[in-house]
Amino acid sequence: MIDLSVRVGGLTLANPVMPASGTFAEGLDKVIDFNRLGAFVTKTITRELRAGNPLPRVVECAGGLINSIGIPSKGVPYFLDETLPHYARYKPPLVVSISAPTGEDFARLAAELTRVGVAAIEANISCPNIEEDGKAFAMRASSTELVVRQLRAATSLPLWVKLTPNTGDLPEVARAAERAGADALVVANTILAMAIDLETFKPCLGNIMGGLSGPAIKPIVLRQVYQCARAVKIPVIGCGGISTTEDAVEYMLAGASAVQVGTATFVQPAAMTTIIDGLVKFCERRDIVRIADLIGAVLNEESDEPELSWVAPPQ
Amino acid sequence: MTTQSSISLVGTDPIFQDRTAKTARSWAPSVVGEDAEVLSNDSVNLEYRHLVVRCGAVAASAVPGQFFQLLCPHTDGDQPFLRRPMSLYGVNPARLEVEFLYKIAGAGTRGLATLRAGDAIDIMGPLGVGFTLNPKLRHIVAIGRGAGLATLAPLAQAAKANGTKVTAIFSARRPELMVSVELFNRHGADVVAVTDSESTSGPANIERILRGLCFCCVRDFNVGGEIVHRRVCWDGPVFDMMEALP
Numbered sequence: 001m002i003d004l005s006v007r008v009g010g011l012t013l014a015n016p017v018m019p020a021s022g023t024f025a026e027g028l029d030k031v032i033d034f035n036r037l038g039a040f041v042t043k044t045i046t047r048e049l050r051a052g053n054p055l056p057r058v059v060e061c062a063g064g065l066i067n068s069i070g071i072p073s074k075g076v077p078y079f080l081d082e083t084l085p086h087y088a089r090y091k092p093p094l095v096v097s098i099s100a101p102t103g104e105d106f107a108r109l110a111a112e113l114t115r116v117g118v119a120a121i122e123a124n125i126s127c128p129n130i131e132e133d134g135k136a137f138a139m140r141a142s143s144t145e146l147v148v149r150q151l152r153a154a155t156s157l158p159l160w161v162k163l164t165p166n167t168g169d170l171p172e173v174a175r176a177a178e179r180a181g182a183d184a185l186v187v188a189n190t191i192l193a194m195a196i197d198l199e200t201f202k203p204c205l206g207n208i209m210g211g212l213s214g215p216a217i218k219p220i221v222l223r224q225v226y227q228c229a230r231a232v233k234i235p236v237i238g239c240g241g242i243s244t245t246e247d248a249v250e251y252m253l254a255g256a257s258a259v260q261v262g263t264a265t266f267v268q269p270a271a272m273t274t275i276i277d278g279l280v281k282f283c284e285r286r287d288i289v290r291i292a293d294l295i296g297a298v299l300n301e302e303s304d305e306p307e308l309s310w311v312a313p314p315q
Numbered sequence: 316m317t318t319q320s321s322i323s324l325v326g327t328d329p330i331f332q333d334r335t336a337k338t339a340r341s342w343a344p345s346v347v348g349e350d351a352e353v354l355s356n357d358s359v360n361l362e363y364r365h366l367v368v369r370c371g372a373v374a375a376s377a378v379p380g381q382f383f384q385l386l387c388p389h390t391d392g393d394q395p396f397l398r399r400p401m402s403l404y405g406v407n408p409a410r411l412e413v414e415f416l417y418k419i420a421g422a423g424t425r426g427l428a429t430l431r432a433g434d435a436i437d438i439m440g441p442l443g444v445g446f447t448l449n450p451k452l453r454h455i456v457a458i459g460r461g462a463g464l465a466t467l468a469p470l471a472q473a474a475k476a477n478g479t480k481v482t483a484i485f486s487a488r489r490p491e492l493m494v495s496v497e498l499f500n501r502h503g504a505d506v507v508a509v510t511d512s513e514s515t516s517g518p519a520n521i522e523r524i525l526r527g528l529c530f531c532c533v534r535d536f537n538v539g540g541e542i543v544h545r546r547v548c549w550d551g552p553v554f555d556m557m558e559a560l561p
Contacts, residue, residue: 267396269348269439
């Protein structure tokens with residue numbers, strides 16, 4: 001029997017497949033058996049009630065979609081009263097995705113959610129930081145380190161930090177998060193994008209710009225997972241365009257300890273369980289007994305260090 | 316804890332032999348994404364096409380008003396990424412068939428139009444909350460235009476099975492673009508057709524037709540010792556006082 005379990009940032013998961021935040025909710029249990037997932041990851045919650053962005057909020061493009069949903073949130077009390085009890089009946093651990101406009105708000109929210117039934121916090125620091133002119137925390141190493149330190153001090157739960165692919169300095173941001181006490185990194189989020197309607201000459205999204213996800217971004221984020229996994233010692237969770245078993249294996253070879261599946265679920269709602277089935281078959285075919293052996297197993301024998309220096313600059 | 320080796324209901328597929336075996340047996344999906352087989356995909360007039368597919372039991376358990384999400388085939392010109400929602404146009408649980416009515420309007424439906432009998436089409440459903448059809452209803456009115464009629468066809472079918480009479484008001488731009496009249500007739504519905512080209516589809520005319528159709532305002536009247544229902548909006552509002560005192 002194949003051992004599918006992986007260790008990720010303070011948790012042992014039964015398998016490495018979980019949803020990406022924002023693409024998963026209770027209703028999906030009509031399509032897949034929730035107990036087969038490696039973990040649950042909630043849609044991002046905020047302390048403030050939020051209505052979300054102007055319509056339209058999503059547009060499809062070649063190999064993916066651009067969204068600007070804007071994190072509509074029903075707030076913490078609703079989460080504690082309704083969402084949290086719902087997941088108590090299932091076996092996989094519940095990871096709660098959070099976001100906030102300041103480091104102090106982030107810390108307060110993490111503290112409020114540090115309770116029984118929550119297995120880990122995923123801090124979505126790709127959101128705008130109002131203390132830095134709206135620039136996302138994860139765009140810079142300095143602001144990343146600051147907010148992760150505040151989060152670390154606020155919760156004893158495993159702390160996963162979700163980084164943005166929109167920074168030019170991702171390995172440095174990853175190292176800052178690790179230094180500040182993150183238990184794992186989620187790499188990455190959507191890539192800033194836009195589309196224009198040729199009939200109306202207007203942007204396709206009400207918010208003008210949005211985040212690109214889906215197969216279109218997979219090679220880019222795969223490269224970023226590879227860079228981050230080389231830059232830090234804590235586990236990296238790959239998230240970007242994973243639709244198939246092959247995509248998941250590729251991410252693990254690049255250094256991911258686990259993977260998050262998002263946009264693929266919109267197209268194939270059973271994508272996650274299909275990928276889990278496929279991982280078993282892949283391991284059997286390749287005589288791999290422990291799936292954890294795939295993590296970072298990419299071979300770069302051809303490259304010597306100088307050639308790779310531009311990939312992960314020396315510290 | 317459950318034992319791992321005692322469950323073998325799904326043969327040798329290793330995924331079912333791990334600790335999830337117990338839940339794999341007790342849990343069953345109520346929404347399924349599956350490759351259905353195209354049985355036919357024919358034009359019904361210049362604009363609309365009728366797609367019939369063979370599917371699994373869960374999909375064929377769809378009820379009136381529900382819908383499916385179709386993964387439309389890619390063509391040379393179009394690569395639709397997302398699924399397209401499509402109303403249920405007909406369902407036959409015994410024959411494991413579901414039907415859709417669509418108009419070619421964009422990248423998704425252009426792909427659908429390329430399907431031939433024997434092809435596979437990935438359908439996901441049933442989705443949504445359907446109509447509530449009170450078994451006590453004696454007569455309902457269904458109003459639809461264009462592909463919007465698709466939603467109402469299974470309702471007419473269910474109403475017939477229920478013993479509920481259906482009057483259907485169909486709207487289209489021109490008479491030759493009218494669809495589904497025969498289907499609704501087969502379900503025992505009276506069909507009233509209105510069109511833009513005949514200037515019969517405006518709100519005022521629809522309201523005129525609707526008056527008296529809904530039977531919401533009926534009350535009992537005593538006509539020669541027999542209780543009859545009369546519509547306040549149509550037969551009234553002025554009534555014989557003695558008849559109005561049953």
